C-alpha cells in the first residue's frame with residue numbers, strides 16, 4: 001500500500017470512529033479492506049482510496065469502518081464485572097433509588113448484544129428481588145450492521161458457547177435452524193440504537209450505570225479523554241462506570257476515579273458511587 | 279494436580295481435547311468408550327470428565343449414570359462434548375446430571391469457558 005493511501009485511510013478511520021491504526025498494522029488494513037474493495041467492484045486498495053476521496057459520504061465509507069472495527073464479544077465477559085453488578089452495584093443503587101424505583105443502564109459499545117443481554121439475563125434471573133422496579137437497558141454501537149445483529153438476538157453455536165452457562169442457554173434461547181435466538185422477552189428489555197462515541201451523549205439522557213468496555217483501547221489518549229468526559233456528563237453523581245480489563249481512567253481524565261476494591265469499576269471524581277461494599 | 283478423563287471414541291478428538299485440557303492445568307487420562315471410562319473411574323475418580331455421547335460398547339449417558347452411582351461420583355464435574363447439538367439432547371443430559379455441555383465443533387476457548395464456569399480452573 002502506498003504511504004499516502006495509508007495516511008489517508010488511517011486519518012479517515014480516526015475521524016469517523018476514533019480507531020487508531022498504526023504503521024505496523026498496514027497488513028491489517030490490507031487483509032480487511034481488500035475484500036471490501038472487491039465487494040464494491042474495485043480492483044485494489046488504490047482504487048478504494050480513490051473512490052473514497054471522490055465521495056466520502058458513501059456506503060463504502062461505512063463498510064470500510066465496519067471492516068476495521070473489532071466486534072469480538074462474549075456473554076458475561078470476564079464474569080467478575082457481572083458478579084459485582086449483582087452483589088454490589090445493584091443493591092447499592094437500588095437503595096439510593098428506593099424512591100423512584102427506576103434505573104437506567106447504558107451499554108455504550110454493545111457490539112452484537114452479548115453485553116446488554118447478559119445484563120437482561122442477570123436481571124431476569126433475579127426478578128424476585130426486583131419486582132416493582134423498572135430497568136431501562138440502552139445499548140448502542142457505531143456499526144449499523146452489528147446493531148441489527150444484536151437486535152435480532154441470533155447467535156451461532158460458537159457464540160452461545162462463549163461465556164454462557166448451558167442452563168441459561170436452555171432457559172433463554174430457542175434453536176432456529178443452525179442459529180440460537182434469545183427469547184423475545186429478553187430482547188424487549190433492551191433498546192438498541194446507533195451511536196458514535198465521538199459525539200457527546202447528552203441526547204441519550206442520564207444513566208446510573210454505563211458499560212463502556214473494550215472500545216477505548218482502540219482510541220488514542222485525547223480521544224479516550226474526550227469520550228470519558230462525555231460519559232461523566234451523563235452519569236449520575238452516584239453512578240458507576242464499567243471499563244474493560246485493559247482500560248483505565250488513570251492518567252487519562254480527572255473526571256473519574258476507581259472505586260476502591262471493585263476492579264474495573266469507576267465513579268465520578270465529584271461524587272461517590274452508591275455501591276454496597278463487596 | 280486436578281485430573282480430567284477425556285472420553286471419546288475418536289483418537290483425533292481425544293488428542294485435541296487432551297492438549298486443550300492439559301493447557302488448563304489438568305493431568306489427563308483417556309478412554310475410548312464408556313466401559314473403559316468406567317474402569318478408569320473405579321481406579322481413581324477424576325475431578326472432571328469431558329464426555330462424548332455416541333460411543334460403542336457403552337455410550338456417554340450410560341457411563342454418566344454409572345459414574346454418578348459410584349461412591350464420590352456425584353462430585354465429579356461432567357461436561358458433555360458431543361455432536362448432539364439440539365435442545366432435546368442438552369435438556370436430557372442436564373436432567374440426568376451433566377454439569378455443562380459442549381456442542382462440537384469446539385475450540386480451546388469454549389472448553390476454557392465451560393471449565394471456568396464450573397470453577398475447575400484457577
Ligand SMILES: C[S@@+](CC[C@H](N)C(=O)[O-])C[C@H]1O[C@@H](n2cnc3c(N)ncnc32)[C@H](O)[C@@H]1O
Pocket residue numbers: 016017018019069070071072073074077108109110111112115140141142143146195196197198212213214215244
Ligand atoms: C470489542 S467490541 C466490545 C463489545 C463489548 N462492549 C464487550 O466488551 O464485549 C468493540 C465495539 O466498539 C464499537 N465501536 C468502535 N468505535 C466506536 C465508536 N466510535 N462509537 C461507538 N462504538 C464504537 C465497535 O463497533 C465494536 O462493536
